[in-house]
Amino acid sequence: MAGNPTPAPSGPITPSGAAVSRAPRQKLALAAMLFAVSMTFIDQTIVSIAAPSITDELGLSASGMQWVVNAYLLSLAAFFALGGRLSDLFGHRRIMLIGTLVFVISSVLCGCVPSGDLAVTWLIIFRSTQGLGAALMFPAALAVVIAVFPVERRGRALALFFGLSGALTAVGPLLGGWLTAWTWRSIFWVNVPVAVVAIVLTVLARIPESRRHERLDVVGAVLVAVGMGLSVLGFQQASSWGWGDVATWACVVGGLVVLVLFFGYERRTTHPLIDFEVFRDRAFTVDSLVLFFAMLAFVPVFFFSSVYAQVSLSASPNQAALFLLYFFIGFAIASQWGGKILDKRGARPAMKIGCALGAVGFYLWAQKLTDLSMHDQWPYAAMAGAGIGFLLAPASTDAVNRSIGASYGEVTGITQTIRNYAAAIGMAVFSTVLAHVSTDKITATLQARGLSQAEAEATAGKVAEAVTGHPDGQGPSGDGPVAEALRGAGDAIRMDFAEANQWVFYGMSIALAVAFLCALAHPGTRVTEKVPED
Structure with missing residues (x-):
C-alpha cells in the first residue's frame, strides 16, 4: 500500500x-x-x-x-x-x-x-x-x-x-x-x-x-468519480434513452475509458x-x-x-x-x-x-x-x-x-x-x-382489451411507471376507451x-x-x- x-x-x-x-x-x-x-x-x-x-x-x-x-x-x-x-x-x-x-x-x-x-x-x-x-x-x-x-x-x-x-x-x-x-x-x-x-x-x-x-491524490479522486458517474448514468438512462441510443453507450463506454485512465494514473503516482x-x-x-x-x-x-x-x-x-x-x-x-x-x-x-x-x-x-x-x-x-x-x-x-x-x-x-x-x-x-x-406485457394486455397498438403502447409506458404512486394499476383517469380498458385491466396489469x-x-x-x-x-x-x- x-x-x-x-x-x-x-x-x-x-x-x-x-x-x-x-x-x-x-x-x-x-x-x-x-x-x-x-x-x-x-x-x-x-x-x-x-x-x-x-x-x-x-x-x-x-x-x-x-x-x-x-x-x-x-x-x-x-x-x-x-x-x-x-x-x-x-x-x-x-x-x-x-x-x-x-x-x-x-x-x-x-x-x-x-x-x-x-x-x-x-x-x-x-x-x-x-x-x-x-x-x-x-x-x-x-x-x-x-x-x-x-x-x-x-x-x-x-x-x-x-x-x-x-x-x-x-x-x-x-x-x-x-x-x-x-x-x-x-x-x-x-x-x-x-x-x-x-x-x-x-x-x-x-x-x-x-x-x-x-x-x-486529487486527480485520482476526480477521475474515479467521473468514471463511475458516467458509466452508471449510461446504465440508468438506458431505460429512457434506449440501449440503441448513442448517448447511452457514450456514457457507458466513456465512463469505462475514464476508469481505465484512472487505473493507469494510479499505477504511476507516488501517493495513489x-x-x-x-x-x-x-x-x-x-x-x-x-x-x-x-x-x-x-x-x-x-x-x-x-x-x-x-x-x-x-x-x-x-x-x-x-x-x-x-x-x-x-x-x-x-x-x-x-x-x-x-x-x-x-x-x-x-x-x-x-x-x-x-x-x-x-x-x-x-x-x-x-x-x-x-x-x-x-x-x-x-x-x-x-x-x-x-x-x-x-x-x-x-x-x-x-x-x-x-x-x-x-x-x-x-x-x-x-x-x-x-x-x-x-x-x-x-x-x-x-x-x-x-x-411489453402491459401493451399486450391492453391490446387484448380493445385498444389500438398506438394507444396501448402510449398507455403502457405510463402504467409501467409503477413507482408513481398508483399501485392499483389504473393509471390515467377519465372517460374514453383508454380509461375504460384500464379500469377493467387492473388485475391483469398486476400480474x-x-x-x-x-x-x-x-x-x-x-x-x-x-x-x-x-x-x-x-x-x-x-x-x-x-x-x-x-
Whole structure:
C-alpha cells in the first residue's frame, strides 16, 4: 500500500495501567460507529418504501424518482475511495464526525424539499450530498473499529459491525412504512436523533487519533468519480434513452475509458488514491468479486420487492415493509452463523454457503412472485436473505484483514467502492429490465382489451411507471376507451408487473450464482498474524 502506514494499536486503547477502562471504551466506540453507519444502511431502503408517496405529492416521474434513489448509491460509489483516503490523511475520528454532519444536514434538507419544478433537482442534489457524507463516514467508522480492537479480537468485532449494520437495513422498510403514514418527509428527519447519539458516543469513547503525512491524490479522486458517474448514468438512462441510443453507450463506454485512465494514473503516482497492489492477494480479489456480484442483488432487492408488493399485491407501505422483514429474518440469523464459520474455518466456506443459498433462494422466490401472495413467498425471501447474511460479513471482514500492516481507510474505501458501485449498477440494469418487460406485457394486455397498438403502447409506458404512486394499476383517469380498458385491466396489469419482476429476481439469482463461482477460487487461507507493536 502507499506510504508507510502507522500501525493500528493492538494493545489497550487506554493509558498504560488503565486496563479497567479498556472494555467500556471499546464498546462505546463500536456502539458509536454502529449508530453512525446505521443511518447509511437505513437510507438505502427507507426511500424505496416512501417512493409512491413522494412521487404522488411532488409529481415526480418514474425516472425522476429512480434518480432520487440512485443518486445516493451513485454518490456512495463515486466518493468511497476518497472517504477512505481522507480518513487516513486527517484522522478516522475527525472524518467520521465530518461525514456524520454532512449526512444529517443533507437529510434535513431532503425533508424540506419544496413542491414544484425544483423538487426533483433539490432531492437529487441533497441525496447526492447524503451519499457524500456516508462515503466519508463509513470507511472512517470501520477504521475506528479496527484501530480500537486488537487483531485477536477483531474478527468478532468486525463480524458484529458488518452483521448488525447490515441487519439495520431492515429498520428502513419498517420505519419507512410507519413514518410514511404520517409524512414521507419524516423518513429524512429521523436521522437527526440517530446522528446526535452517534456524535455523543464518539466523544465519550475518547477514540485515539492518527494521521498519515501524505498528499491527497486529487486527480485520482476526480477521475474515479467521473468514471463511475458516467458509466452508471449510461446504465440508468438506458431505460429512457434506449440501449440503441448513442448517448447511452457514450456514457457507458466513456465512463469505462475514464476508469481505465484512472487505473493507469494510479499505477504511476507516488501517493495513489487506490494502491492496486492489494489485488495481488488472490483472497482479497476473490472477496471483492463476491461482494460485487452479491451487491448487484442486495441493495436493489429492497426497491424492487417493495414496489412489487405495492403494485402487484396492492400492499400498503406498512405491509410492504413487513414483506421485506421476511428477507431480514433470514439475513439476521445467517449473519451470526456466517461470523462463527469465519472465526473457525475462514471466509471461504461461509461465502460458498451464502452464494449457493442466495442463488437458490432468489430463483425460488422469482417463481412464486406470480402467486400474488405474501404468505406463499416468505420461505424463499428468507432463504435469499440468509444467503446474503452468510456471505456479507465474512467476505467484508476477510478483505479488511488482508490489509493488516497497511492503510485500513484505504482498503475499506476500495471494498466499499466496489460494493456500492455494484449496487448502483444493479439498480440501473434491473430498472431497465423491469421497465421494458412491464411495458411489453402491459401493451399486450391492453391490446387484448380493445385498444389500438398506438394507444396501448402510449398507455403502457405510463402504467409501467409503477413507482408513481398508483399501485392499483389504473393509471390515467377519465372517460374514453383508454380509461375504460384500464379500469377493467387492473388485475391483469398486476400480474403483468409480477411477471416482469420475475426477470429481475432471476437476474439476482444469476448474480449470486456467479459469486459462488468466484468463491470457489478463494485460497481458503486465514489471517492470524498480529499487528506489529510500536
